[in-house]
Amino acid sequence: MSVLRPPPSSTRSVPRLLPLTLSNPSMVAQHTPCTMHLSILPPELACRLFYTMLDLSQSWKRNQWWLFDRVVESPHRTSFYARKTDGVESNESWQEAAQYWYNGRQTDPPEVFPDAMEEACAYVERIVNNEMQGRPRLPLEWAGSGTEGQTWRANVAASNCYEGTKESVGFHSDQLTYLGPCPTIASLSLGTTRIFRLREVVPSEEIHSRKAQTLNIPLPHNSLIIMHAGTQENFKHSIPPQPTLDLYRPLFPHPSRLESPPEPSNCRVNITFRFYRPDFRPQSIPRCNCGVPTILRPDMKNRHDGKVDKYWWACYAGAQNEGKGCSFWRVMDMEAEGRSPTISDVQSNEPQRGS
Ligand SMILES: O=C(O)CCC(=O)C(=O)O
Numbered sequence: 001m002s003v004l005r006p007p008p009s010s011t012r013s014v015p016r017l018l019p020l021t022l023s024n025p026s027m028v029a030q031h032t033p034c035t036m037h038l039s040i041l042p043p044e045l046a047c048r049l050f051y052t053m054l055d056l057s058q059s060w061k062r063n064q065w066w067l068f069d070r071v072v073e074s075p076h077r078t079s080f081y082a083r084k085t086d087g088v089e090s091n092e093s094w095q096e097a098a099q100y101w102y103n104g105r106q107t108d109p110p111e112v113f114p115d116a117m118e119e120a121c122a123y124v125e126r127i128v129n130n131e132m133q134g135r136p137r138l139p140l141e142w143a144g145s146g147t148e149g150q151t152w153r154a155n156v157a158a159s160n161c162y163e164g165t166k167e168s169v170g171f172h173s174d175q176l177t178y179l180g181p182c183p184t185i186a187s188l189s190l191g192t193t194r195i196f197r198l199r200e201v202v203p204s205e206e207i208h209s210r211k212a213q214t215l216n217i218p219l220p221h222n223s224l225i226i227m228h229a230g231t232q233e234n235f236k237h238s239i240p241p242q243p244t245l246d247l248y249r250p251l252f253p254h255p256s257r258l259e260s261p262p263e264p265s266n267c268r269v270n271i272t273f274r275f276y277r278p279d280f281r282p283q284s285i286p287r288c289n290c291g292v293p294t295i296l297r298p299d300m301k302n303r304h305d306g307k308v309d310k311y312w313w314a315c316y317a318g319a320q321n322e323g324k325g326c327s328f329w330r331v332m333d334m335e336a337e338g339r340s341p342t343i344s345d346v347q348s349n350e351p352q353r354g355s
């Protein structure tokens with residue numbers, strides 16, 4: 001007699017959730033680990049920064065990488081900028097000292113922030129620091145401070161340009177290699193409104209009881225989304241293609257064409273301000289058997305009590321080397337790798353109440 005097995009468990013009975021549009025800051029705060037801030041820069045600066053980045057974007061590249069046996073190209077243009085110092089030590093040599101890698105390929109030292117981006121960054125840092133002060137911190141967040149004592153600094157920025165309705169970026173979470181666990185990333189939108197889409201990665205132990213919901217957040221010109229600590233570990237994000245868009249109508253003319261009226265634009269420029277942690281300096285990143293720096297990934301599917309248990313270093317050479325990498329894989333160990341100070345280090349050194 002054959003032993004009866006329970007039927008294979010199915011996720012089919014779990015109801016699908018309709019996508020939800022989060023159209024204001026309080027809905028974003030209620031449904032996601034992000035906050036949304038509207039009209040964050042003075043209007044003239046927001047417009048000038050849009051023109052600056054749009055002009056620069058003419059020379060930006062579409063990222064290319066190998067996926068299995070073919071080269072794929074991102075359906076938008078992108079570039080990377082670094083600040084003059086790392087924001088923690090006022091040392092101007094960090095750009096030369098740092099070796100930058102993207103998609104498993106060494107790149108030239110990045111350009112420095114253009115003036116309008118520096119100006120905008122001061123506003124962004126103020127908002128991010130204000131927000132972080134009112135939020136609980138996660139154990140693996142960096143607990144150091146910037147040169148002026150701030151909790152969070154931006155020392156690099158990735159910028160993206162999406163022209164028209166079809167340019168997009170697929171679902172992903174940002175690589176943690178130089179950001180470390182639980183980063184805070186501040187994403188500024190300029191130009192035409194596009195949808196920023198978030199979807200939670202449901203942990204394996206819960207896939208039989210619930211489905212992820214798609215969350216759509218329309219991001220207008222001059223708005224900031226802060227992806228707070230835990231967003232990269234728990235959610236993926238994308239900018240999907242969309243059937244239509246509203247043209248952006250700049251309030252001010254282009255600085256080099258002051259006599260002609262401003263022209264409507266179908267472009268969105270995004271700047272994601274990020275903090276490369278000093279305890280995840282390029283020189284400290286383990287290399288795989290191919291000799292290429294590994295990438296740091298969170299174990300998104302195995303979370304307990306809403307927290308990621310593990311992060312691992314994995315070979316990334318395959319993204320460039322005709323899809324051929326090695327099998328290098330190692331769990332990250334903050335303590336053994338000497339990565340600190342984290343919030344948990346600081347809290348465990350605080351005197352216990354009552355002792
Ligand atoms: O354009 C955006 O808002 C998202 C960009 C993004 O996800 C990235 O640069 O990693």
Ligand SMILES: [Fe+2]
Pocket residue numbers: 172173174237
């Ligand atoms: Fe991203």
